[in-house]
Every structure is written in C-alpha cells, then in structure tokens.
Amino acid sequence: MTVHLLAEGLACSVGQRVILRDVELDIAEGETVGIVGPNGCGKSTLLRILAGIRAPSAGRVLLDGVPLHRLGARRRARKVALVGQEQDLPSDLLAGELVALGLTPYRSPWSGGGSHERAAVAAALAEVDLADHVDRPVDRLSGGERRRVLLARGLVQETPLLLLDEPTNHLDVRHQLHLMHLVRRLDRTVVVALHDLALATTTCDRVLVLHEGRALSLAPPREALTPDVVNAVFGVDATPIRHPVTGDTHLLITPLRPEDMP
Numbered sequence: 001m002t003v004h005l006l007a008e009g010l011a012c013s014v015g016q017r018v019i020l021r022d023v024e025l026d027i028a029e030g031e032t033v034g035i036v037g038p039n040g041c042g043k044s045t046l047l048r049i050l051a052g053i054r055a056p057s058a059g060r061v062l063l064d065g066v067p068l069h070r071l072g073a074r075r076r077a078r079k080v081a082l083v084g085q086e087q088d089l090p091s092d093l094l095a096g097e098l099v100a101l102g103l104t105p106y107r108s109p110w111s112g113g114g115s116h117e118r119a120a121v122a123a124a125l126a127e128v129d130l131a132d133h134v135d136r137p138v139d140r141l142s143g144g145e146r147r148r149v150l151l152a153r154g155l156v157q158e159t160p161l162l163l164l165d166e167p168t169n170h171l172d173v174r175h176q177l178h179l180m181h182l183v184r185r186l187d188r189t190v191v192v193a194l195h196d197l198a199l200a201t202t203t204c205d206r207v208l209v210l211h212e213g214r215a216l217s218l219a220p221p222r223e224a225l226t227p228d229v230v231n232a233v234f235g236v237d238a239t240p241i242r243h244p245v246t247g248d249t250h251l252l253i254t255p256l257r258p259e260d261m262p
C-alpha cells in the first residue's frame with residue numbers, strides 16, 4: 001500500500017508574493033522524506049499542495065502517474081492523508097470518535113461504526129501508544145496526546161501516501177523517536193515536515209531543504225544537511241561531531257558568533 005509521488009515544477013503565489021517556485025520531487029514507493037527549512041519557507045504550503053487541498057499556481061502532482069487533481073475528493077482521500085497542525089479540535093468528540101473520522105472515505109452515507117471500524121480505531125490508537133484513550137474527551141488531552149490522536153486518524157485512513165506537518169511538536173523525546181520509527185516502519189510513502197534536524201537526519205531516507213521558496217536538494221540526510229547548508233539556511237553555526245559509539249556524524253548547533261553575523 002504505497003505509491004510513487006512525482007511533483008513537477010510546483011509553484012505557489014499569494015498575490016504578488018511567491019511562496020514556492022520550481023519545486024521538483026521524485027519520491028519512490030515506501031520512502032520517508034523529510035522537509036526542513038526555516039519558519040515561513042513554505043513547508044505547510046507544499047504539503048497542502050501535495051495533499052490536493054491547495055492548487056499550485058504552476059506544476060502538477062502525480063501519484064503513480066495519475067494527476068492528483070483528476071481524482072475526486074473521495075478517491076483522493078483514499079490515496080492521501082494529511083495530518084496537519086490543527087490547533088482547534090472539535091471539543092465534543094472522544095478520541096476514538098476523532099480517529100474514526102479517518103474512516104469517512106470508506107463509509108457509505110449514514111453508516112455507523114461497526115466492529116470492524118472499532119477494531120481499526122483501537123489498532124491505530126495502540127500504534128501511537130494511546131490504547132487506553134479511546135473514550136477520553138479530546139479537549140482533555142494534553143498537547144502531545146492530541147498530536148498522537150491526529151496521527152492515529154491519519155493512520156486509520158490507510159492511504160498509500162501519508163503527509164505529516166510537524167507531527168513531533170509537543171511530543172517528549174521518547175514519543176518523538178517512537179513516532180518517527182513508527183512512520184518509517186509503515187509500508188507507505190511518507191513526506192514529513194520537521195523542525196528537528198537531528199530527527200530528520202536519523203529517521204528520514206532523504207531530506208528536502210526549502211529555502212526562500214526553492215527546494216535546495218532532495219538527498220540523503222547527511223548530504224542534504226551539510227554544515228554549510230544548515231549555516232546558510234538557518235543562520236546558525238553547525239559543527240559536525242562524531243558520535244563516540246556509532247561513529248556517525250551529528251551536527252552541534254549553536255548561535256552564530258557576533259563576528260560571523262551578517
């Protein structure tokens with residue numbers, strides 16, 4: 001249950017302002033690709049275009065060669081799930097009911113949730129380590145629990161393409177790693193916007209760096225996130241450090257020294 005994702009010449013503008021230009025992506029079946037870049041560089045906008053929620057001002061998105069815009073809403077919802085950064089969740093729902101919304105594309109009108117649906121919801125909540133939260137009101141969940149419930153809603157949608165917008169926000173370090181390892185294990189194509197460069201490096205197959213509306217590279221993490229790129233894109237000082245046990249290179253990120261500031 002995975003898909004080849006191709007994006008050709010994507011652009012997006014709001015009025016005169018260009019948000020994205022000439023973005024090309026060729027993502028293989030089952031790959032986990034991270035999108036990184038500074039605040040406002042267009043990560044969420046790109047994910048919304050890849051989800052078919054926002055139309056690009058130029059270019060197109062193809063899933064296994066089929067243009068996304070040709071798919072009706074229901075077929076698209078069986079192909080692509082976007083787990084966004086929703087702040088306001090319906091306060092009168094239980095966690096299990098919110099997750100069950102992910103099954104909407106498979107329901108016939110007015111059908112209720114049968115035992116098959118309840119099992120799917122329970123399995124998705126168990127995947128995100130919230131098996132005992134099915135009957136908890138959504139408005140009483142912590143920030144991290146909400147993020148994980150939203151991920152469960154995306155998982156239950158069973159789409160070959162899963163798009164995640166900063167899914168690790170609000171999560172403690174153990175749950176950040178758990179979530180990213182869970183995502184990698186899925187037999188799905190995943191595109192995930194992340195702020196944590198270390199997490200992107202250790203958990204993504206390839207990383208896309210967005211800077212000033214352009215895609216700089218789509219490459220294995222340590223090729224995409226060199227110290228020079230990180231310094232230029234984020235305006236920080238990144239120093240490569242070798243892990244004493246694994247020998248892998250990690251970036252130690254500190255503020256620019258005053259003498260290096262532009």
Ligand SMILES: Nc1ncnc2c1ncn2[C@@H]1O[C@H](COP(=O)(O)OP(=O)(O)OP(=O)(O)O)[C@@H](O)[C@H]1O
Binds near residue numbers: 019039040042043045
């Ligand atoms: N509908 C819109 N109207 C006007 N400007 C918009 C609209 N949508 C996005 N933008 C602008 O486009 C730019 C990119 O926004 P986007 O949310 O994609 O960035 P991001 O990389 O996800 O940011 P962050 O890391 O802060 O979440 C921002 O400057 C934002 O203000």
